[in-house]
Structure formats: C-alpha cells, structure tokens
Amino acid sequence: MTVLLAFLAHPDDESFGIGGTLAKYARAGVDVHYLCATRGESGTVDDHRLEGFADVAELRDGELACASKALGLKSYEYFGYRDSGMQGSTHNAHADSFAQADADEAARRLTEVVLRLRPDVIITHDQYGGYGHPDHIACHKATLRMYEQLWGVRISSGPRGEAIAVSGDASGPISPGDLKAPRLYYSTLPKTFVKWGVRFLRLTGQNPRGFGRNKDIDLVKIASWDLPVTARIDIRAVADIKREASACHASQQMPQQNQSLFQRIFFRRQTVESFTQAYPAFPANGRITSDLLRD
Numbered sequence: 001m002t003v004l005l006a007f008l009a010h011p012d013d014e015s016f017g018i019g020g021t022l023a024k025y026a027r028a029g030v031d032v033h034y035l036c037a038t039r040g041e042s043g044t045v046d047d048h049r050l051e052g053f054a055d056v057a058e059l060r061d062g063e064l065a066c067a068s069k070a071l072g073l074k075s076y077e078y079f080g081y082r083d084s085g086m087q088g089s090t091h092n093a094h095a096d097s098f099a100q101a102d103a104d105e106a107a108r109r110l111t112e113v114v115l116r117l118r119p120d121v122i123i124t125h126d127q128y129g130g131y132g133h134p135d136h137i138a139c140h141k142a143t144l145r146m147y148e149q150l151w152g153v154r155i156s157s158g159p160r161g162e163a164i165a166v167s168g169d170a171s172g173p174i175s176p177g178d179l180k181a182p183r184l185y186y187s188t189l190p191k192t193f194v195k196w197g198v199r200f201l202r203l204t205g206q207n208p209r210g211f212g213r214n215k216d217i218d219l220v221k222i223a224s225w226d227l228p229v230t231a232r233i234d235i236r237a238v239a240d241i242k243r244e245a246s247a248c249h250a251s252q253q254m255p256q257q258n259q260s261l262f263q264r265i266f267f268r269r270q271t272v273e274s275f276t277q278a279y280p281a282f283p284a285n286g287r288i289t290s291d292l293l294r295d
C-alpha cells in the first residue's frame with residue numbers, strides 16, 4: 001500500500017492547488033490523506049453563504065468534506081491551528097494563528113500524524129508559501145523541522161530557490177516505528193506562467209500587484225521568486241474531478257463574471273500541476289519527472 005500525505009494550510013488548497021494530482025493518485029489506488037493546518041476561518045465569505053452555518057469554519061468544513069469526496073481522499077483532518085489571513089491581517093496576531101505557532105510544537109504535532117499515517121510521499125507548500133500566505137510558509141517550516149528532528153535530514157534552499165537536502169542519507173536518527181523519511185515535494189507555481197500572467201494583466205489594463213478574489217496577491221513579487229520545477233503531473237485525465245472538487249469551495253471562488261480572462265484561462269486550460277522535489281535531493285541536471293512516487 002502506498003500512502004500520500006498532503007499537508008497544506010486551508011480548506012481549498014487541496015483542490016485549487018494540487019487537486020488533479022491528489023485525484024490522480026487516489027484513482028491509481030494510493031491512499032491519499034489531507035492534513036489541513038487551519039479551518040480557513042479568516043477567509044472572507046459572502047453573507048448569504050453563511051446561512052445555516054454557525055460560522056465560516058463550519059461552512060468551509062462542509063466544503064472540504066465535499067471536495068474530499070470528489071477527489072477520492074482516504075481521509076482529511078485538521079491540524080488544530082487558526083487561519084492567519086494574509087500578511088498584515090489582524091488574524092495574524094491571534095495567539096492560536098498558525099503564523100504565531102512555535103515551529104517545534106508544530107513539528108511535534110506533525111510527527112504524530114506522520115507516524116500514524118506512515119506516508120511514502122509528503123506534499124507541502126514551498127518556502128515562499130506559494131503566493132506568500134503566512135500559513136503556507138508555516139506548513140513549510142513545520143515540515144522541514146520535522147525532517148530535521150525525526151531523520152536528521154536538513155533541507156535548505158539553493159541560490160535559485162531549489163531545495164537541497166544537506167544531510168540525511170539514512171544518517172539521521174531512525175524514527176520511532178522505523179519509518180523511513182518520505183519523499184518530499186513542494187507544490188509550486190510555474191514561474192514562466194506567472195510572468196506571462198503579469199504581462200497579460202498589464203496589457204489588459206489590470207493590476208498584477210492586486211490579483212485574486214481579495215486583490216491581495218502580488219504577481220510581480222511572485223514572479224521574482226525562483227523555484228525550479230522538478231516534477232510535472234499531467235492532470236488532463238482528472239481535470240473534471242479537479243473542477244468538481246474546486247466547485248465544492250463555492251465560498252472561496254470568484255463569481256465567473258468577475259474572473260479575469262487570465263483566471264479563466266488558468267483554471268480551464270491547466271493541464272499539469274508542478275512540484276519541486278525536496279527530499280531526496282534532486283540530482284543536479286536531473287530531468288523533470290512525471291511521477292511523485294519514484295525518481
């Protein structure tokens with residue numbers, strides 16, 4: 001039995017970001033689990049959507065249950081932190097927010113989950129938090145801390161942002177339960193595409209520094225973050241499933257008529273999801289792979 005664990009920050013990251021990949025592996029018989037760091041309670045939601053729900057967290061839990069079913073996940077569970085919102089948000093300062101969390105404590109909690117589920121592969125956010133979200137960065141930090149504590153594997157970033165496993169060819173301590181260090185991937189945004197988006201938005205008179213549903217995504221900054229893609233997963237065969245799962249997160253989607261052409265193209269025409277291999281270290285001059293389970 002092969003086990004894949006996705007450790008991401010919010011209800012919707014599993015669908016909007018890597019839904020095609022999760023669905024593809026689930027369909028292939030892999031046990032796919034989602035560990036969701038927060039309940040997404042700081043997300044903005046139109047009032048009418050909250051009818052019948054106690055709060056935003058309950059609404060978004062219902063959406064995640066729907067998406068989890070669509071994607072064919074074996075399980076999803078929450079990690080117990082509070083959604084921090086984007087930088088500058090007052091939610092950042094909340095004592096329970098993931099952005100405020102002690103990385104050692106988060107790594108300890110993650111270890112418990114990992115020893116229970118025994119994943120062969122872990123997917124988490126990259127060091128930039130995808131588009132800079134503090135909770136995404138906190139997932140990344142907790143994961144790296146766990147690799148260090150559990151297996152003595154230190155993963156750092158190279159000059160181009162690439163992941164480099166500094167040590168850990170089984171040289172670290174063997175974890176309780178004799179669990180080998182799982183393969184580790186970061187979900188990444190392909191930068192050529194982001195750069196193309198910046199040009200497209202400027203040409204069409206839109207602001208690439210205020211992108212997205214909440215106009216808080218700075219595509220110009222994101223385009224400057226360099227992280228090499230080492231794996232591309234073809235999601236064409238499961239594109240419908242990804243769309244279905246994404247549609248479950250109705251409260252987080254921009255109404256179609258408000259979407260820019262760029263967003264519509266991105267979501268309709270996306271054929272691959274991109275990843276950076278962090279562990280084991282990706283060989284220098286290695287070829288881009290098409291499977292997260294093997295080299």
Ligand SMILES: [Zn+2]
Pocket residue numbers: 009010013133136
């Ligand atoms: Zn997120």
